[in-house]
Amino acid sequence: MSKDQETAVVTGAARGIGKGIVERLVADGYRVIALDRLEEVHDVAAQLRSAGATVEAVSIDIRDRAAIATVMDQFGPIDVIVNNAAITSTHRFEDLTEEHFRENFDINTVGTFIVAQEGARRMRNGGRIVNIASRSFAGASQMAHYVASKAAVVGLTRAMAIDLSPRDIRVNAVAPGVVDTEMLHYMTPERQREMLSLQLLGRIGQPEDIARAVAFLASKDNRYITGQVLIVDGGRSLGQGQLPPEDAPNA
Numbered sequence: 542m543s544k545d546q547e548t549a550v551v552t553g554a555a556r557g558i559g560k561g562i563v564e565r566l567v568a569d570g571y572r573v574i575a576l577d578r579l580e581e582v583h584d585v586a587a588q589l590r591s592a593g594a595t596v597e598a599v600s601i602d603i604r605d606r607a608a609i610a611t612v613m614d615q616f617g618p619i620d621v622i623v624n625n626a627a628i629t630s631t632h633r634f635e636d637l638t639e640e641h642f643r644e645n646f647d648i649n650t651v652g653t654f655i656v657a658q659e660g661a662r663r664m665r666n667g668g669r670i671v672n673i674a675s676r677s678f679a680g681a682s683q684m685a686h687y688v689a690s691k692a693a694v695v696g697l698t699r700a701m702a703i704d705l706s707p708r709d710i711r712v713n714a715v716a717p718g719v720v721d722t723e724m725l726h727y728m729t730p731e732r733q734r735e736m737l738s739l740q741l742l743g744r745i746g747q748p749e750d751i752a753r754a755v756a757f758l759a760s761k762d763n764r765y766i767t768g769q770v771l772i773v774d775g776g777r778s779l780g781q782g783q784l785p786p787e788d789a790p791n792a
């Protein structure tokens with residue numbers, strides 16, 4: 542590890558968007574600490590290491606504060622934290638159980654808080670934190686538990702940006718729209734087709750699309766942006782699909 546190399550911690554790094562973020566941060570020259578409760582996180586790290594990257598993997602549950610603190614002590618000081626690990630599911634509101642609701646909060650919101658706090662305690666001044674929210678923080682069907690947990694992540698991001706500003710730590714959120722990962726595989730092919738028809742740019746997002754936005758907010762280039770939510774959804778949240786061109790009225 543060179544003297545100038547920065548260290549980035551990424552949660553939920555075994556697959557999907559988290560894996561895409563690890564690959565991007567490695568390409569940008571960071572030493573990456575990849576965390577996930579799935580053992581596959583070791584395969585991700587091994588593959589990148591064989592290509593010359595500096596990556597460490599730890600199997601860990603982000604809710605385990607003592608284990609997170611140990612990892613931060615072992616690999617700190619930290620320059621960047623990307624809080625990406627989360628779960629989701631769909632349920633009719635009438636059937637949504639308190640257990641589902643609490644579990645989503647426990648992982649998506651409290652887990653994010655734990656990693657951010659233990660990381661911030663060991664972060665160099667001038668560090669950056671990126672929390673992965675979801676475009677659905679503004680509302681989504683049959684996901685009240687997930688929507689509420691991600692709206693809380695947005696609130697947490699804004700509050701952290703204020704509280705950590707004296708140390709010049711910039712804290713932002715990225716809110717992805719629909720991205721092609723295992724998280725989407727619970728959808729029927731019909732629902733996936735419907736989703737595609739709603740995408741203004743004509744395609745479902747790829748993990749790399751999210752990783753690019755994260756990479757900017759996590760970088761030293763982000764000098765003056767904090768407390769913001771960057772929606773990365775191919776324009777879907779504009780609420781308007783493409784209409785066929787109309788004949789010019791006065792032609």
Ligand SMILES: NC(=O)c1ccc[n+]([C@@H]2O[C@H](COP(=O)([O-])OP(=O)(O)OC[C@H]3O[C@@H](n4cnc5c(N)ncnc54)[C@H](O)[C@@H]3O)[C@@H](O)[C@H]2O)c1
Nearest residue numbers: 553557558577578602603625626627675717719720722724
């Ligand atoms: N895929 C999408 O369409 C989409 C849309 C909006 C937001 N997001 C957000 O992007 C992030 C990544 O989503 P994804 O689609 O890659 O999901 P994914 O399910 O493919 O990956 C999530 C990863 O987080 C890990 N994880 C979950 N709970 C954990 C815990 N308690 N401790 C440690 N690791 C844990 C999982 O093992 C998994 O590897 C999530 O925050 C998700 O809410 C995804």
